[in-house]
Amino acid sequence: MKTAITELFGIEHPIVQGGMHFVGFADLAAAVSNAGGLGIITGLTQRTPELLAKEIARCRDMTDKPFGVNLTFLPAFSAPPYPEYIAAIVEGGVKAVETAGRSPEAYMPALKAAGIKVIHKCTSVRHSLKAERIGCDAVSVDGFECGGHPGEDDIPNMILLPRAAEELKIPFVASGGMADGRSLVAALSLGAAGMNMGTRFIATKEAPVHQNVKNALVAATELDTRLIMRSLRNTERVLKNANVDRLLEIEREKGAKLTIDDIHDQVAGVYPKIMLEGQMDAGAWSCGMVAGLIHDIPSCKELVDRIMDEAETIIRSRLMGFLDGTGAARKV
Ligand code: FMN
Known part of the structure; x- marks a missing residue:
C-alpha cells in the first residue's frame, strides 16, 4: 500500500508507532521498522542526550530501515536540553522526528536544516493548521480516544479526522483508537494517509515492558x-x-x-x-x-502483517462487495 505517509518516510506500510515513555526503547522501534512501519524511540525516556545517542546507535544495530525519535516538548519550567537532544538525533542520522506537546516552532530550523521530516502530534484542527504553517511535513491527529494526552476539546476521531482532512494540505495519520485492519481502512476513508498506534504496540512480543x-x-x-x-x-x-x-x-x-x-x-x-x-x-x-480491542500479544511483524492483510480484505472483498451487490448477503 502506498500513501503520502509511506512515501514521506520511505516505509513499506502506512503504520507509525507513537512515542511512549518507558516503552519506546530501541527494541520496539527496531521491531516496528523491521515489520515495515515507522518505529519511534522516545527521546526523553533517555535521561541525557548522550544516552539518546547510544539508544539511536543500538536501534541502528537492529534495523537498516528508517526509524524516528519522539521529542515531547514539556512546559518551560521543566525544559530538558532540547538543542542537545536534537544534536544527538541529527548526528545519529535519524531522518524522522515525531514532536508532541508544545509547538516545535523554535526547533524547526535545526530539524529542517538536517533534512529531517517532522510529524507533529495534535489533538485539534487549529493546532494541526499551526503545525502546517510552521513547516511540519505531516501531522499525527490524536482523537479523544487516545492513550496519553487527548487535549481539552474532547473531539473523537470520527469527527476530528474528516475535519482535519477538510482543512489540511499536508498529509496526516489517524492516532487514537487504532488497532487493526478495520482501523486502517476507516482512517483512510476519513482522509488520513495512515495510522499511528500507541497502546496496541505495547502488547507485542518485542515491547520491552514487563509481562x-x-x-x-x-x-x-x-x-x-x-x-x-x-x-x-x-x-x-x-x-x-x-x-x-x-x-x-x-x-x-x-x-x-x-x-x-x-x-x-x-x-x-x-x-x-x-x-x-x-x-x-x-x-x-x-x-x-483501544485496550478493548487488544486480545493477544503478537510480534510486531505478525501484528503489522495481519493489519495489512485485513485492510486489503476489507477493501477488496467487504467494500467492493457492497458495490457489486455480493455484500448484501453479509450479516455483519
Ligand atoms: N506521546 C508522546 O508524544 N510522548 C510520550 O512520551 C508518550 N508516552 C506515552 C506512553 C504510553 C504508555 C502511551 C499508551 C502513550 C504515550 N504517548 C506519548 C501517546 C502515543 O504516542 C500515541 O499518541 C497514543 O498512544 C495514541 O493513542 P492509542 O493509545 O489509542 O493508540
Missing part, C-alpha cells in the same frame, strides 16, 4: 480507562487501578484548588515501576480506550 503490562492490556476492556488531571488542563487518559482511584478521589476533594503536588505520589516517577518492574498499581500510566 504484567501486556497482560493488563489483554484483560482490559474499552470501559477501563479514566481521564485524570482535567482541572489542571493537562488531561491524561490512563488505565484505571487502585492508585488512579485514589488520584480521582483527591481530585474530587480538592476541586479547583488541585495542584500537581497533591497528586505527586500517583504520577511522579511511576513509569519505571510500572513498565520495567510490573507494579501495576504503582501509579497512573497512559492507556487508550
Whole structure:
C-alpha cells in the first residue's frame, strides 16, 4: 500500500508507532521498522542526550530501515536540553522526528536544516493548521480516544479526522483508537494517509515492558480507562487501578484548588515501576480506550502483517462487495 505517509518516510506500510515513555526503547522501534512501519524511540525516556545517542546507535544495530525519535516538548519550567537532544538525533542520522506537546516552532530550523521530516502530534484542527504553517511535513491527529494526552476539546476521531482532512494540505495519520485492519481502512476513508498506534504496540512480543503490562492490556476492556488531571488542563487518559482511584478521589476533594503536588505520589516517577518492574498499581500510566480491542500479544511483524492483510480484505472483498451487490448477503 502506498500513501503520502509511506512515501514521506520511505516505509513499506502506512503504520507509525507513537512515542511512549518507558516503552519506546530501541527494541520496539527496531521491531516496528523491521515489520515495515515507522518505529519511534522516545527521546526523553533517555535521561541525557548522550544516552539518546547510544539508544539511536543500538536501534541502528537492529534495523537498516528508517526509524524516528519522539521529542515531547514539556512546559518551560521543566525544559530538558532540547538543542542537545536534537544534536544527538541529527548526528545519529535519524531522518524522522515525531514532536508532541508544545509547538516545535523554535526547533524547526535545526530539524529542517538536517533534512529531517517532522510529524507533529495534535489533538485539534487549529493546532494541526499551526503545525502546517510552521513547516511540519505531516501531522499525527490524536482523537479523544487516545492513550496519553487527548487535549481539552474532547473531539473523537470520527469527527476530528474528516475535519482535519477538510482543512489540511499536508498529509496526516489517524492516532487514537487504532488497532487493526478495520482501523486502517476507516482512517483512510476519513482522509488520513495512515495510522499511528500507541497502546496496541505495547502488547507485542518485542515491547520491552514487563509481562504484567501486556497482560493488563489483554484483560482490559474499552470501559477501563479514566481521564485524570482535567482541572489542571493537562488531561491524561490512563488505565484505571487502585492508585488512579485514589488520584480521582483527591481530585474530587480538592476541586479547583488541585495542584500537581497533591497528586505527586500517583504520577511522579511511576513509569519505571510500572513498565520495567510490573507494579501495576504503582501509579497512573497512559492507556487508550483501544485496550478493548487488544486480545493477544503478537510480534510486531505478525501484528503489522495481519493489519495489512485485513485492510486489503476489507477493501477488496467487504467494500467492493457492497458495490457489486455480493455484500448484501453479509450479516455483519
Ligand atoms: N506521546 C508522546 O508524544 N510522548 C510520550 O512520551 C508518550 N508516552 C506515552 C506512553 C504510553 C504508555 C502511551 C499508551 C502513550 C504515550 N504517548 C506519548 C501517546 C502515543 O504516542 C500515541 O499518541 C497514543 O498512544 C495514541 O493513542 P492509542 O493509545 O489509542 O493508540
